[in-house]
Every structure is written in C-alpha cells, then in structure tokens.
Amino acid sequence: MRPFEILLLAADLVAFVALLARRPAVVPAAPAAALAQLAVEGYRWQLVPAYGLAAALTVALAVELIAARTAAWAARRSRLPRRARAAGAALAALTLLAGAGLPIVLPVFRLPEPGGPYGIGTLVYHWTDDVRPEVFTAGRGDRREVMAQVWYPARPAPDAPRAPYLDEPESLTGGVSRVSGLPPFVFGHLRYVISHAVRGAPPLAGRYPVLVFLAGRMGVRQVNTFQVEELVSRGYVVAGIDQPYASAAVAFPDGRRALHDPRMDGRAFQDAHIPFLAGDVTLALDRLAAIDRADPRRLLTGHLDLARAGLFGHSLGAIVGARACLAEPRLRACLLEDAHVPPEVVRARPAVPTMWITRDAATMRLERARFGGWPEQAVLEHQATMRAAxxxxxxxxxxxxxxxxxxxxxxxxxxxxxxxxxxxxSGPIGVARAHEIVRAYSVAFFDRQLKGSAAPLPVFPEARVRSRDGRAG
Incomplete structure (x- = not known):
C-alpha cells in the first residue's frame, strides 16, 4: 500500500481503539488522515470503508462530546444495552478490516526494479501509414494508425518524477474488465501506478539496439513493462506498439478511440488478419529509422541503431511477431512468448535467430483447470507448432x-x-520468479544476437532449455 493509505488505516485503528477506551482526543486524526490521503494520493474506491470509518468515528466523537456535557444524553447513553455497543464496535472492526483488505487485494502495485545500470526515458508517438488503408473500418479514406511508446536508455535521475504506468488507464481497465467479468471501475486505481521511466528524459550518449514489442489480444503496449524496463536498463531502445482493434483500446491524440474488434476473438478472422497486423512492425521500423535521422521531439536523433533490430511479443503479439520476422529482413532476432506459430512460418523454416519462452502441456492443462481457456486442441497446436518451428x-x-x-x-x-x-x-512458480526468468533469458538472448555477447545463457532449476545452431535438419 501507499504511504498515506497506511497512514489512514493506522489513524482509523488508533481512533477506534481510543474511542473504545474513552480517550477521544486522538479521534480527529482519522478524518485528518483521510483528507491528507485524498489530497496527496487521490481517491480510490477500495478505501471507501476507511473513509466511511473515519467519518463514523468523527460522528461518534461528536456524540461523545455532547453526552459528556449534557446530563440527559449522558444518562441515556449509560442505559444503552451492552449488545448495541458491542454491535457498533463489531461493525466498526469489520469496516476497518474491509478498509485494510481491499487495498491489499487490489493494490497500487509496484513494478519490479530494473536491474541494469541505465536510467529510462520514454516518449509517445502517433504514426499513420501513408500506404496501407485500415481494414478494420469501413471508412473509404481511413489509413492504418498506431500509437507507439518508445523507452530508451537515459541518464539516471533518481529524483525526477516517474511517468505513469498507463497514459490512458481506460485502455487497460476495459480489457481487464472484459477478461475478468468485473466492471471497469474495479481497476480504476491503475491510474496511480507509476513506472521507472521519466517522460522526455535526456537520452544517454550512444547508439542502442532497437526492439519492437507486440502485446497479446486485448493487451496494451505497457502490459510487459516488467520486461521492457529491464531491457532498456541494459542498453536497448524498446518501441511498444498499440495495434488498433487487436489491442484492448487505443486512444489517439485527437480524442478518437479504437476499441477491440470482437471479430478478433474468432480464429478464422484472426488468422486472416495476421499478415496485416505484421505490417505494423514494418511501419514501426520505418518510423524509428526516421526518428533516428531527425526526431520531431529532438531527443532520439542518432541514438537508434536499426542495424541491430529485434522483436519480442507475447500471445497474439508472438503470433504476429513470428509472421513479421518472416517478412521483415531488418529483424535480426525474434523472441516469441507462449503462442502457436502460424503454419506458413513453420513451412518457411525462418533464418532469423529465435527464442521461444513457454511452458509444457501439463502446465497449460493445469491453467485450464484453474482459470479456464486452453481447450485441448489449442494445447496440442501450441506445443506442436512451436516445436516444429x-x-x-x-x-x-x-x-x-x-x-x-x-x-x-x-x-x-x-x-x-x-x-x-x-x-x-499466476502459476505455481509465482509471478516474481516467472518475471525473473523471463527477464534473464530476454536480456541474454538479445545480448547474444544483437550485441555479440559470448556469455552463457542463465541457468534456472525451473527451466528446461534447448538450443540449436540451425545447421542440422
């Protein structure tokens, strides 16, 4: 929990105990803490019980003061049944527990600390494809547009304000709401999550390999920030692409919003549009090359090494990424996470160095038993196509x-x-360990392919790792 949330709950607890002990002098600390939390950190619905308890304690204090000064009130109060007083105390205790529990269950979470030596800067760009018409809309003149967030190595600035995790919280909350079945307001607190990046920070001197990141279906460009920030802190530029109508929602600078197209939930429609979505990677590489020549923000000119370009994607992003790596000769390394491989990619036997990060069929079936999804046909396709590729x-x-x-x-x-x-x-190994493993293999793979590192791959007892040089078969 955030500092003022803890302060509010502590003040509620102290005030509650003080009122029970007939020591009302500290009760005003509860409403004062509530006002401070609202002013400094902002309202969140998970704290409504804590706000309500602070208000109720204030009312109880007022009653206590009136009773102390008015004989009739004092006499009436003394005749209150013990059960009524006990019920009021129990209700206050339950409210306090709810006020503490909800912010813990749905926290303003912290992203893992990046492990590299570099600071992180970030910028957001809006790119329009002058060549490709938009195939998801009916407008005759519609052109393909994407939003991109670029993270880059920057001078460390420990005291600089951090950029929010989400520029448009509704983009992610809508997708999470749809997956979970819970209303969007449940996740409104995500607007308070901050990243480790500094918006518009001065870039660190040098030229850095460039990676394109693609999120899964109904994802957003920030959904793998744990991985993005680690790579950037190790000396990579990462461009995360919001793909309209495949992403949860994409907000354009003029206020338009491109919502997820439900047709993308159907396999036939999705498969037919993978090559089109892969074209967003070509658009990104073209625009990144232009930024390296002359950044309109006047920050990244000369810092992007497109001769050392790679891609990583998760789920649908990995499916699209596999197709992009087949079609786009500028990509020199591809990291594909937990997705089947399109049949045309398997047949083509790509010549781009590739790493797959995934799990076994038994784990997929365990996930189906706990959370749903992954019908048996999908498990078999997932495993067979990755291994064949x-x-x-x-x-x-x-x-x-x-x-x-x-x-x-x-x-x-x-x-x-x-x-x-x-x-x-989250699986049995836990998200913290999973993130540690994914970050370590991501850095090691791209360091080998784009920086010429000869260091061995990391070793984790949980991971089964195979490698091949591509000359056999």
Whole structure:
C-alpha cells in the first residue's frame, strides 16, 4: 500500500481503539488522515470503508462530546444495552478490516526494479501509414494508425518524477474488465501506478539496439513493462506498439478511440488478419529509422541503431511477431512468448535467430483447470507448432520451457493482485520468479544476437532449455 493509505488505516485503528477506551482526543486524526490521503494520493474506491470509518468515528466523537456535557444524553447513553455497543464496535472492526483488505487485494502495485545500470526515458508517438488503408473500418479514406511508446536508455535521475504506468488507464481497465467479468471501475486505481521511466528524459550518449514489442489480444503496449524496463536498463531502445482493434483500446491524440474488434476473438478472422497486423512492425521500423535521422521531439536523433533490430511479443503479439520476422529482413532476432506459430512460418523454416519462452502441456492443462481457456486442441497446436518451428529453424534457436508458469505470468497482469495465484492467473512458480526468468533469458538472448555477447545463457532449476545452431535438419 501507499504511504498515506497506511497512514489512514493506522489513524482509523488508533481512533477506534481510543474511542473504545474513552480517550477521544486522538479521534480527529482519522478524518485528518483521510483528507491528507485524498489530497496527496487521490481517491480510490477500495478505501471507501476507511473513509466511511473515519467519518463514523468523527460522528461518534461528536456524540461523545455532547453526552459528556449534557446530563440527559449522558444518562441515556449509560442505559444503552451492552449488545448495541458491542454491535457498533463489531461493525466498526469489520469496516476497518474491509478498509485494510481491499487495498491489499487490489493494490497500487509496484513494478519490479530494473536491474541494469541505465536510467529510462520514454516518449509517445502517433504514426499513420501513408500506404496501407485500415481494414478494420469501413471508412473509404481511413489509413492504418498506431500509437507507439518508445523507452530508451537515459541518464539516471533518481529524483525526477516517474511517468505513469498507463497514459490512458481506460485502455487497460476495459480489457481487464472484459477478461475478468468485473466492471471497469474495479481497476480504476491503475491510474496511480507509476513506472521507472521519466517522460522526455535526456537520452544517454550512444547508439542502442532497437526492439519492437507486440502485446497479446486485448493487451496494451505497457502490459510487459516488467520486461521492457529491464531491457532498456541494459542498453536497448524498446518501441511498444498499440495495434488498433487487436489491442484492448487505443486512444489517439485527437480524442478518437479504437476499441477491440470482437471479430478478433474468432480464429478464422484472426488468422486472416495476421499478415496485416505484421505490417505494423514494418511501419514501426520505418518510423524509428526516421526518428533516428531527425526526431520531431529532438531527443532520439542518432541514438537508434536499426542495424541491430529485434522483436519480442507475447500471445497474439508472438503470433504476429513470428509472421513479421518472416517478412521483415531488418529483424535480426525474434523472441516469441507462449503462442502457436502460424503454419506458413513453420513451412518457411525462418533464418532469423529465435527464442521461444513457454511452458509444457501439463502446465497449460493445469491453467485450464484453474482459470479456464486452453481447450485441448489449442494445447496440442501450441506445443506442436512451436516445436516444429524450432526444429526447422535455419538459424540459432533456443527453446525455453518453464513448467509451472502460466500465460499471464509473462506479463504484468498477476501484479494486479496478490490473489492472482489463488484465482488461476499466476502459476505455481509465482509471478516474481516467472518475471525473473523471463527477464534473464530476454536480456541474454538479445545480448547474444544483437550485441555479440559470448556469455552463457542463465541457468534456472525451473527451466528446461534447448538450443540449436540451425545447421542440422
């Protein structure tokens, strides 16, 4: 919990105990703490019981003061049944527990600390494709547009204000709401989550390899910030792409919003549009090259090394990414996380160094039992196509399998609640360990392929790792 949330709950507890002990002098601390929390950290519905208890304690204090000065009130109060007083105390105690429990269950979470030596800067861009018409809309003149967030190595600035995790909280809360079945307001507190990046920070001198990140269906560009920030802190520029109509929602600078297209939930429609979505990667690489020549923000010119470009994606982002890595010769390394591989990619036997990070079939079935999803046909396709693509790869390949890691453990999703494991969103190894493993293999893979590192891959007892040089078969 945040500092003023803790202060509010502590003040409620102290005031409650003081009132029971007939020591009302400290009761005003509760409403004062509530006002301070609202002013400094902002309202969140999870604290409504704590706000209500502070107000109720204030009313109780007023009654106590009146009773102390008025003989009739004092006499009446003394005749109150013990059961009534006990019931009031029990209700206040339950309210206090609710006030403490809800912010713990749905916290303003903290992202894991990046492990590299570099600070992190970030900028947001709006790109329009002059060539491709938008296929998801009926407007004759509509062109494909994407929103991109670029994270880059910056001078460390410990005291600089951090950028919010989400520029448009509704973009993620709508998607999370749809998956969970809970109303969007439940996740409104995500607007208070902050990242480790500084908006518009001065970039660190040098030229850095560039990575494109693609989120899964109904995701957003920030959904793998745990991984993005680690890579940037290790010396990479990462461009996260919001793909309209595949993402949860995309907010454009002029106020328009492109909501998730429910047709993307159908497999046939989705498969037919994978090549089009892969074209967003080409658009991103073109625009990033232009930024390196002359950044309209006057910050990143000369800092993007497009000769060392790679891609990573999760779920649908990995499916689209596999297709992009087949079609886009500028990509020199591809990291694909937990998704089946399109058949045309398997048949083509790509020559781009590729790493897969996934889990075994037994873990997928365990996830289905706890959370739903992953019908048996999908489990078999997932496992067979990844292994076939790995076996046919005509370049260096790595297959990292982590039993006990669930699908969302490869995203920020389980950070949203410590109960994620209990409700099936996080696997037996836990999100903290999953993030540690994913971050370590991501850095090691791109360091090998884009920086020429000869360091061995990390070793984790939970991970089964295979590698091949691509010359066999």
């Amino acid at each position: 790995y076996a046919g790869l005509r370049a260096q390949g790595y297959f990292v399998e982590v039993p006990g890691m669930f699908h969302l453990d490869m995203t920020d999703g389980p950070l949203m609640s410590p109960l994620s494991g209990l409700i099936g969103l």
